[in-house]
Amino acid sequence: MARDERIETDIAGEAAQPYARRGACPTLAQPMPTGDGLLARLRPQGGIPTVDQCAQLAHAALLCGNGLLEITARGSLQIRGLRPETVDPFAEAVDAAGIIVSPNPVIELPPLHGEAFGDVADAAAMELLLRERLAKHLQAPGLAPKLSIIVDGGGHFDLADVTADIRLLAISAEEWMVAIAGDGAGARPVAVGTADRAIAAVGDLLKLLLSIGWQKRCRDVDPERLVSVFPDMHAISRQPRAGETPSVGIHAMEDGTAVIGLKPRFGQIHANDLLEFLAFLGDLDVTDIRPAPDRCLFITGLSEESAAAVWQSAERFGLSADSDDLSSRIATCAGAGACASSFYATKALAEAVIERCPEVLDGSLDLHLSGCAKGCAHPRPAFTVSGAANGYNLVLDGLASDAPDAQIAGSDINSAIERLSRLIKSERQAGESARACLDRVGTATITRALRQE
Incomplete structure (x- = not known):
């Protein structure tokens, strides 16, 4: 099959595939089963729901779910505890609130976008243009479920710390830069030009992804193939950004x-x-x-x-x-009481860690409290406490599903937290972070300290 024919086949969704495209991402149309029911994730078009829309969403979460709402690491909204019979009523409530939820892939805008925040071009308008002109390509079954696009209007605040497959940055009111595969500092520029040129470049990138295989990401594109589509890319100088990532x-x-x-x-x-x-x-x-x-x-x-x-x-x-609130340094899942799969109340244990072992929360390591071995809240290696039927499994640098470095009885968890605190206090050298201290003393010393009576 010729390259162009293969692209069109993928775009039309006619290529035979044994699995569904969007199964990996919980959406409003396809919620994901979890221990506390179905979870739906949504991102309002433009990223700015009104206070009234948020209130209607909260009422719908109470009526159709278990009342728990979350903000994800990338800024989407999650509603937990939906049931098969409440999925449609919830979607109808979202629609009645006037919240427009575009289909995947997600197009992200800096939360503080618009003229009031120094934008030189309209990022929200660019999102609409991308969805209108590239709808056929954006909805191609061959695209990766987690493909991400960022549109930055060039204002005071940005998403430079967030990685994306495709980034559009407004250089001026008339000119945009398109870059791929990275954060604001590391993404590779491939095109510069008018809004029309930028949209065409995004379309070319989507076609390129579809041509190289099923559900590929921009990081998978061969450099030679990239240059064949964007022959002038090496002449583009990276544009310095003076923006900042907004914080609490x-x-x-x-x-x-x-x-x-x-x-x-x-x-x-x-x-x-x-x-x-x-x-x-x-x-x-x-x-x-x-x-x-x-x-x-x-x-x-x-x-x-x-x-x-x-x-x-x-x-x-x-x-x-408070930017120094220690709760922001702990990744927790819904936990017992909210999720049927969880063996313990993760939020309660998090509060115990804050009270009994603040030393481990100096920001040098990721702390993950998972109610079970699925590890929903943090899919990357971390200092992990995972719930089990016989207590708690401790993984010093890994996933909730990994073999534990130590096992702690349910009744001993608070004492174990205090022993960890004493270990860090006694062993940490001047200027040393908690992570550096634990790495230096080693797994055997840590597990022995946690098991002491």
């Missing part, structure tokens, strides 16, 4: 308004708490909420006084505006 806390804007970044503790909030928070925001004339990567959300258009009021009140709604 209060940000003063040039127009005199303020923005506050918040995090739900452990990335999860109950719909009742969210509804109370939204009612509180309603009294401050807030109009929209912007979910963001790293499990954050941003409230915009505040006065300095209103931003201070949100800061002071966030904790009672299960939110934090």
Whole structure:
């Protein structure tokens, strides 16, 4: 089959494939089975739901799910505990709220995008143009389920820390740069030009991905093939970015308004708490909420006084505006009480770690508390405590499903946490991080300390 014929076959979805395309990603149309029911993930088109839309989403989560909402590491919204019979009513509620959820692949915008944040071009408009002009290619079954596209309007805030297959960066109101396979610093530029040229370049990239195989990513593209499609790419100089990744806390804007970044503790909030928070925001004339990567959300258009009021009140709604909040350094799943697969209450254990062993939360290592061996909350190696029928499995640098380095009885977990704290305090050298200390003392010493009576 010729190359162009193969591309068109993949785009049309006619190539015989033994499995479904989107099975790896929970969507509104295809929720994913979990221990607490079905999980749906959605990203509102444009990334800016209104306060009223968020309230309607929270009500739907209560009626159709178990009331738990999450913000993912990339800034999407997740609703937990749906049931087969409530999936359609939930989707209808989302539609009734006026929340437009585009099909995969996800197109991500910086949460603080728009003219008020210094954008030189309209990122939201570019998203719509991409979906309109490249709909046939974007919905091709051969694309990878997790293919990601970032559109950056060139403002003060960006997604430079977030990796993507395809990145579009506005250099000016008339010019865009297209780069692939990396974060803001490492992505490789392939095209520069008008909005039309940028959209055409994205289309060429999608065709190229479809031509090299089933569900390939931009990192899989052979350099020679890439140059054959973009012969002028080596002449493109990388554009320096002066933007920053927005963080939790209060940000003063040039127009005199303020923005506050918040995090739900452990990335999860109950719909009742969210509804109370939204009612509180309603009294401050807030109009929209912007979910963001790293499990954050941003409230915009505040006065300095209103931003201070949100800061002071966030904790009672299960939110934090403190960049040093240790809860943000622990990855936890839903846990027992919310997930039938979990053997322990992960949030309670996280609070115990914060209280009894803050030394391990200096930011030098990833700490993952998983209720079972599936490891839903953190699919990468970490300092992992995984729940089991007979207690807890500790994996010092691995996945929840890996063979444990130590096993801890259920009744001994708090004492084990305290012993770990004492070990780090006694062994850590001046200027040494918790990770460096644990790496140096080694697995045998750590497991022996945890097993001491």
